Amino acid sequence: MGCPNVDSGLAPADEGLLSFSRLMTGLLFAVSLPWFGEPLPAAAASPSGFIFINTSFENASPLYWEVDAANLIHVYLIYDQERSSPNRANGHWFFEVQAAPNTRCTLVLHNFDNVWNGRKGSPISDRTICYVSEDARTWRLAPARKTDDNCLRIEMAIRFGSLYVARLEPYRLSDLEAFERRIREDRRVEITIIGKTVEGRELEIIRVGDPNAAGRVFLRARAHPWEAGGNWVIEGLVERLLGGDKDAERYLGRYCVYIMPMANKDGVVRGRTRFNLLGADLNRKWDEPPDPAVNPENHALEEWLKSRIAKGRTPHLLIDLHNDEGGQLHVSRPNVDLDRYLRNMQRLEAMLREHTWFTEGSTREGFRNPGSIGEGLLERFGVNACVLELNANWIAGLNAPVSAERWKLFGARLCEALFHYFDTPCSP
Numbered sequence: 368m369g370c371p372n373v374d375s376g377l378a379p380a381d382e383g384l385l386s387f388s389r390l391m392t393g394l395l396f397a398v399s400l401p402w403f404g405e406p407l408p409a410a411a412a413s414p415s416g417f418i419f420i421n422t423s424f425e426n427a428s429p430l431y432w433e434v435d436a437a438n439l440i441h442v443y444l445i446y447d448q449e450r451s452s453p454n455r456a457n458g459h460w461f462f463e464v465q466a467a468p469n470t471r472c473t474l475v476l477h478n479f480d481n482v483w484n485g486r487k488g489s490p491i492s493d494r495t496i497c498y499v500s501e502d503a504r505t506w507r508l509a510p511a512r513k514t515d516d517n518c519l520r521i522e523m524a525i526r527f528g529s530l531y532v533a534r535l536e537p538y539r540l541s542d543l544e545a546f547e548r549r550i551r552e553d554r555r556v557e558i559t560i561i562g563k564t565v566e567g568r569e570l571e572i573i574r575v576g577d578p579n580a581a582g583r584v585f586l587r588a589r590a591h592p593w594e595a596g597g598n599w600v601i602e603g604l605v606e607r608l609l610g611g612d613k614d615a616e617r618y619l620g621r622y623c624v625y626i627m628p629m630a631n632k633d634g635v636v637r638g639r640t641r642f643n644l645l646g647a648d649l650n651r652k653w654d655e656p657p658d659p660a661v662n663p664e665n666h667a668l669e670e671w672l673k674s675r676i677a678k679g680r681t682p683h684l685l686i687d688l689h690n691d692e693g694g695q696l697h698v699s700r701p702n703v704d705l706d707r708y709l710r711n712m713q714r715l716e717a718m719l720r721e722h723t724w725f726t727e728g729s730t731r732e733g734f735r736n737p738g739s740i741g742e743g744l745l746e747r748f749g750v751n752a753c754v755l756e757l758n759a760n761w762i763a764g765l766n767a768p769v770s771a772e773r774w775k776l777f778g779a780r781l782c783e784a785l786f787h788y789f790d791t792p793c794s795p
């Protein structure tokens with residue numbers, strides 16, 4: 368639903384060209400007829416061929432733009448803000464540039480002066496990549512360059528009147544819904560609604576496998592809306608588990624997977640970067656029970672988790688999937704007995720290194736991330752919880768840039784890594 372396609376992208380562009388020629392006719396007419404008043408400035412005619420930036424679709428990023436005298440298109444992303452905090456974030460972009468066919472455009476993306484933990488920080492670097500697509504389904508890399516004043520300059524050729532631009536290959540709520548339609552009739556799958564987002568979208572847990580299996584792993588994706596990688600990993604993992612072959616049987620014979628596939632659905636639909644619609648960060652404040660009034664997404668998960676614990680069904684392992692520029696396994700060290708936890712995290716890292724393309728390693732001794740889901744659930748419930756950051760630009764283990772397909776491959780291989788992680792007896 369609401370997914371852009373090339374047809375809907377082209378139609379407005381063609382209309383725009385017609386309007387443009389009407390405008391030019393009108394301008395010439397105006398110049399010859401003095402009672403028409405002052406002619407419009409030439410800039411309104413946009414001689415570069417650029418017509419419009421469309422953001423009227425699912426997961427498009429809020430923004431405004433202007434074209435300068437040199438025909439550079441300056442795109443100003445709108446910050447996503449945290450409540451009761453100076454923190455603000457940009458990092459997601461997804462929009463459609465409409466222009467005359469065979470137009471070359473230079474875009475300059477602005478507003479990367481993020482504030483994090485009260486300090487300025489930029490979400491872009493010399494390594495930041497950018498994707499473009501004619502149909503918002505098949506993506507390719509576009510040249511992007513960070514400028515000295517912390518903007519991102521993107522060069523592009525618009526061949527057919529429209530080009531989508533995105534930070535990562537998008538994974539929309541409608542993509543998740545289509546995926547769930549494909550798997551929900553499978554007897555090994557159960558999808559349970561556990562609550563609603565700020566805007567009333569249903570939040571679900573997908574179970575894949577036998578609830579009585581020896582191992583139980585919980586995965587969450589998309590606490591932060593810009594980080595689409597986690598959803599591609601989930602798709603790859605579930606498709607592998609449901610493959611029906613001997614290996615898939617072997618995996619599901621040993622462990623059962625519980626997934627919260629898109630924690631921040633509102634943020635994804637609205638093209639936000641980090642927070643929920645009331646400014647709550649879904650990977651913070653896990654050191655206390657979530658406030659249902661401002662953070663219903665985390666509240667729903669906490670209630671589900673508590674009911675699992677009450678039934679003696681605590682997940683043996685909890686992995687929260689994220690994207691960043693580093694790609695490490697985040698192992699936090701709060702002031703609790705850490706021996707068992709650190710041993711388990713070491714084993715997880717070893718299994719990831721052996722069976723997936725993961726090479727980035729874990730956070731070092733002394734690392735803490737107070738309030739993150741890894742640290743909070745370990746502190747309060749003793750859960751073996753961690754944050755797995757997937758590098759948003761480059762996959763060192765494959766020596767290749769990130770892509771939806773490569774993240775799906777990681778998900779498929781994660782099944783094997785989990786199989787070996789669970790080969791020693793599980794304890795909650």
Ligand SMILES: [Zn+2]
Nearest residue numbers: 591594689690
């Ligand atoms: Zn994140």
